[in-house]
Structure formats: structure tokens, C-alpha cells
Amino acid sequence: MEGAEATDAVAGAIQQGYRLVDTAQRYHNEHAVGEGVRASGLDRGDVLVASKLRGGDHGKGQTRRSFMTTLTSLGLDHVDLYYIHWPNPRVGLYLDSYEVLMDLRAEGLIRAIAVSNFLPEHLDAIHDRFGEYPEINQVELHPGWPQDDIRAYDAEHGIVTQAWGVAGRGKGTMDDGTLDAIAAEVGVSPVEVALSWAVGKGVSTIAKSANAARQRANLAAPDIELSAEQVARIDAMPTVSLGKDPATEEEF
Incomplete structure (x- = not known):
């Protein structure tokens, strides 16, 4: 979703009650998202804006430059959540990037550090080096890929x-x-x-739609009451991943 479609979708979603807007450099819509936040008419402090560092920009110098490009594209003075999009373990620079994010947080340019597609081994490495865990770990998660082990690890270590x-x-x-x-x-x-099932597991969800009616329905999904029998049927669905393996995937 890019351009005017993204701007209108973001503005409309915020006006309907959404308070987290998720984007990334790889989505090619940061400028449109920033425009949507401003067009919503809501006070900036009432909206959480998240973006992500792409894999090709790992490393100390490049991470800061990439973040400043994001900030300029969004047209904002800070980003509430900034994610390392993939760990890119073969390149092995995600710890250097995390250190830069800590500096940006200290400077007030980001409010919280998050990661995406990180496995426990990557999160352990962050804690071993810096003595902290990221606030959020965003992963592929749906009824066919419930990520029980990741959810248990995150909960144990205070990660959303x-x-x-x-x-x-x-x-x-x-x-x-x-x-x-x-x-x-x-x-x-x-x-x-699916959204109701995920929220019932204690998971924060990201829903994408440019359709106003679907936006309203998705926003109300946490209020849907599924029976224990229905949840059990969902839990028993065949497992299949839509994404790539974070242990080997290299995003550039």
C-alpha cells in the first residue's frame, strides 16, 4: 500500500480508533504514512508510529543514516518504535545496529527499541552484550504458525x-x-x-486494510468471544509457515 491509498488508509484508521501505525523502509510508504498521521487530525502524542531498519543497512554508520532517512521520510521529530527488521545472522551486524538504536533512544529520536523475526538465540545475544531485551519481537504468527516456543520465551523475558x-x-x-x-x-x-484467537494468546496484532469497513471489523475483533472448543479447533489446524527462516534469511 503506497501513495494516496496509504495516506487515506492511515488517516482513516486513526480516526476510527487505531493508535499504532506500522511501516518500514522496505514498504516504500513512509512518506505516505507520515502524511496520514498528520491528516488524521489527532495529536501526535496519541499515535504510536513504528518503522524498521532494513537488512542492507546493518552496521553502526549505516544504521544511523538509515534511521535519519526514515525520520525525514515520515516528516516526524521522533519514531515511537524502531525495529531491526531481520537479524541477518550471516552478516552478523545486528548487535552493532542495536547499539546505535540505544544511542538514538538516549537522544530522544526513538522511544523504544523493537525487533522483528528474531529467534531466542538472537535475543540472548542482545541481552548478553547490552543487559537488556527489546520491547517487542514481531514475528510471523497465525493459526497455522502459532509460535508457541517464541511466545513462551518472550513472555519469560518481558518481551511483547x-x-x-x-x-x-x-x-x-x-x-x-x-x-x-x-x-x-x-x-x-x-x-x-484469527485476530481474536491471537489476542486471546496474549499477542499484539498488526492488521492491514485500506477498506474502512474491514478496519472497523478488525478493530473490534478482540471483543469476539471464542469458546474453548473453537480455540481448540484452531490450535489443531495444520502448521505451515508463510515466511522465511530467521536463522538463515538475509534481507538486503
Whole structure:
């Protein structure tokens, strides 16, 4: 989602009650997102804006330059959450980048440090070197890929688990009929069922839609009450990942 579509979607979502806007350099829409935040009419302090460091910009000097480019593109004076998008373990510079984010946090340019697609081994390395954990770990998480081990690790170490791809579309996660059946029983969409399931697991969710009606429905999804039997059926769905393996993936 880019350009005017992204600006209108962000402004409309904020006006409907969304308070977290998630973007990244790789999404090519930071400028449009910043425009949407301003167009919403809401006070800047009431909206959390998140962006991400792309893999090709790891390393001390490049991380700072990349962040300043993001800040300029957004047209803001700070970013509330700034993520390292992928650990890129073969390159092995994510710890250097994390150190720069700590400096940016001390300067007031970012409010909190987050990571995306990090495994426990990467989070352990951060703690071993800096004595802290990131605030958030955003990972692929949906009914077909529930990330039980990651969620348990994050909870033990005070890290918020945040889901991307919670609707699970793309490789058959939504196609076994379970979510469709439960959606029909509850009277909502399969995506709303997936969002409700994730929130019930204590997971922060990111939902994407430019459609105002879907935005409203997704925002109300945490209020959907799934029975224990329905949750058990979702938990028993076949497992399939939509993404790439953080242990080997290299984003550039």
C-alpha cells in the first residue's frame, strides 16, 4: 500500500480508533504514512508510529543514516518504535545496529527499541552484550504458525510478542475450512476469528486494510468471544509457515 491509498488508509484508521501505525523502509510508504498521521487530525502524542531498519543497512554508520532517512521520510521529530527488521545472522551486524538504536533512544529520536523475526538465540545475544531485551519481537504468527516456543520465551523475558501475517493467507493456512466454519458460527469473518484467537494468546496484532469497513471489523475483533472448543479447533489446524527462516534469511 503506497501513495494516496496509504495516506487515506492511515488517516482513516486513526480516526476510527487505531493508535499504532506500522511501516518500514522496505514498504516504500513512509512518506505516505507520515502524511496520514498528520491528516488524521489527532495529536501526535496519541499515535504510536513504528518503522524498521532494513537488512542492507546493518552496521553502526549505516544504521544511523538509515534511521535519519526514515525520520525525514515520515516528516516526524521522533519514531515511537524502531525495529531491526531481520537479524541477518550471516552478516552478523545486528548487535552493532542495536547499539546505535540505544544511542538514538538516549537522544530522544526513538522511544523504544523493537525487533522483528528474531529467534531466542538472537535475543540472548542482545541481552548478553547490552543487559537488556527489546520491547517487542514481531514475528510471523497465525493459526497455522502459532509460535508457541517464541511466545513462551518472550513472555519469560518481558518481551511483547507481536504478530505479522495473522490472517495466514498465502500458503493454505486459511484453506482447511476451520476458520471459515468458526466464522460462520460466530457471525464474523475468518480474519476476525484469527485476530481474536491471537489476542486471546496474549499477542499484539498488526492488521492491514485500506477498506474502512474491514478496519472497523478488525478493530473490534478482540471483543469476539471464542469458546474453548473453537480455540481448540484452531490450535489443531495444520502448521505451515508463510515466511522465511530467521536463522538463515538475509534481507538486503
